[in-house]
Amino acid sequence: MSEPYRPDGWPLASVPEFGPPRAGEFRATPEDFVVEEILGFAPEGHGEHLWLWIEKRGLTTLEVVRHLARACGVPARAVGYSGMKDRIAVTRQWLSVHLPGQQAPDDLVEQLAGCGVRVHQQVRHPRKLKRGVHRANRFSLRISGEVISDALEARWAWLCRHGVPNLFGPQRFGPGGRNLARARAVLARGWRKRDDREGMLLSTARSYLFNELAAMRLAEGNWSRLVPGDVAMLDGTASQFAVEVVDAELSERADRLDLHPSGVLWGVGDSLAAGQAEGYERAVAERHEALCHGLEQAGVKMARRALRLRLDQPRLEIEKSVARLDFHLPRGSFATAVLRELIEHPTLTLPAEG
Structure with missing residues (x-):
């Protein structure tokens, strides 16, 4: 059996076919990395838990949890979420807060807006939102740099056909x-x-x-x-x-x-x-x-x-020096695992052994 690769050199599946990927840039702004949670079911419209469909920029999910708990006057454990979403990104996801027999603060939307969180929808549900219950995530990413070429299109098509290491x-x-x-x-x-x-x-x-x-x-x-x-x-x-x-x-x-x-x-x-x-x-x-x-x-x-x-609903559009990638991934899978097959970038290098 071959010696396992060290984590600063975990191999790329596409290298035997195409060689190493070219240098590229991504996530220059939060708008270059858009993630939307796909829940797979709808809140029921009644119950002790208030569910909020939110959009955030420049914040981790746990930071939003703390902001929401503080605004509602409840402990952080009363707030539920399904997935952890990236900080340097525009991300949309559901959160829940336990408010039995009480209404949310009148200025909740304004308070969260002041923290960089936009509330798109509020609806009640009988149960707390638990970790890992969403079905998938929808990604829309923009990349640029010398990687933009016919070779990128060929590599993308290969990944769509053969899949991506998870x-x-x-x-x-x-x-x-x-x-x-x-x-x-x-x-x-x-x-x-x-x-x-x-x-x-x-x-x-x-x-x-x-x-x-x-x-x-x-x-x-x-x-x-x-x-x-x-x-x-x-x-x-x-x-x-x-x-x-x-x-x-x-x-x-x-x-x-x-x-x-x-x-x-x-x-x-x-x-x-x-x-x-x-x-x-x-x-x-x-x-x-x-x-x-x-x-x-x-x-x-x-x-x-x-x-x-498997890349679900994949799409690649190239316009001049920018490429846009759209795809769905099952929960728990990483868009960065896809990107590291497509572009060379220092933040996509997996860490040396600790």
Whole structure:
């Protein structure tokens, strides 16, 4: 088995076909990176929780949570959200606030506007908005620089046809990879909730291990196809099944992006992988024994994640020196994983090992 790539050199799927991408710029302004949450269901119009469809610029989701809680006079835990959205971007998403038997402040919209948050809609719902319940995110991105060429169009078409490695993006690891270093330290001494209230460091460690596994598969050229013992995931769902023999039908379904090989998100439990696929997971566990042990001791439940993502409703438009990319991704997937296949940019470099 090939040596796994270090995280400052996790490979690109498109390099064997096209070589390294050219330099490009993105997110010069928040308007260059637009994200819209696709919930997949509608609030019911009644209940103890006020749901707000908001648009933000230059703020993290957690900063908006604090602003909303302060404006409504409730603790931050009374505010719910489904996904964490980028700070340097224009992002639209739902938030909820628990207001049983009471109305929102008359000046709530004005208060939030003063913080850089625009409220587009308010509606009631019986339940709090919980993490990870939205279906997908819609992205509209602008890129520029020497990358704008026919080669960009060819690379984009290839990604639309073959899919994109479902790597966790550099933002998961923090500036300079500091979150990964913190995760190592916390897990080495024994994880405690008071040290990691939101579970961010646990998520960072699992993301790193997943990317290491994906790097092995990328290095050996089987990141997008099934190998014996794989656990296949149906596109756009959490449905999964073990693959004992990779027959022609399964290969054809993987080729048309109907299903994908998956990798383990480390924790307590059975990964379901066997054979060659289990060998990759075992190699990661052996190389990163301390991280895996720390996650198990923290009681994190083992889960799985598709190794590949399909670009849904993709569109590329090039006008002079600017390209606009539009696409949908399932929740939990990163637009930066798509961008790093298309352009070379220092902020898309994944962090050195901490």
